[in-house]
Amino acid sequence: xxxxxxxxxxxxxxxxxxxxxxxxxxxxxxxxxxxxxxxxxxxxxxxxxxxxxxxxxxxxxxxxxxxxxxxxxxxxxxxxxxxxxxx
Numbered sequence: 001x002x003x004x005x006x007x008x009x010x011x012x013x014x015x016x017x018x019x020x021x022x023x024x025x026x027x028x029x030x031x032x033x034x035x036x037x038x039x040x041x042x043x044x045x046x047x048x049x050x051x052x053x054x055x056x057x058x059x060x061x062x063x064x065x066x067x068x069x070x071x072x073x074x075x076x077x078x079x080x081x082x083x084x085x086x087x
Contacts, residue, residue, distance in 0.1 A: 006059040014063050017041075017070045021077075030078045038078065042071040 024030055045068045052060035 006057070010059040010063040014066045014070075017067060017074070021070055021074055024074060024077050024081065028081050028084055030081045030084075033074070033078055035075065035078045035082075038071050038074050042068060042075065045071065 020033070024033065045064045049061060049064035049068060052064055
């Protein structure tokens with residue numbers, strides 16, 4: 001049961017960031033996006049993935065790894081579209 005709970009949490013928490021990414025890609029507008037929050041999210045997940053590696057927890061490694069990738073993509077697109085959003 002604990003194993004299933006870990007995987008359910010991993011899946012649900014990983015998909016939470018996807019709607020923000022989809023909205024940015026669709027609208028090319030980042031006016032309401034807090035880049036500071038995404039930097040904090042990214043840095044926090046770097047520490048978390050290190051912890052998950054040290055305690056050998058595959059669900060956490062996947063969750064944090066995917067969220068690191070999503071946060072990097074959002075940060076990149078933030079800087080790509082920030083000028084478009086202020087027009």
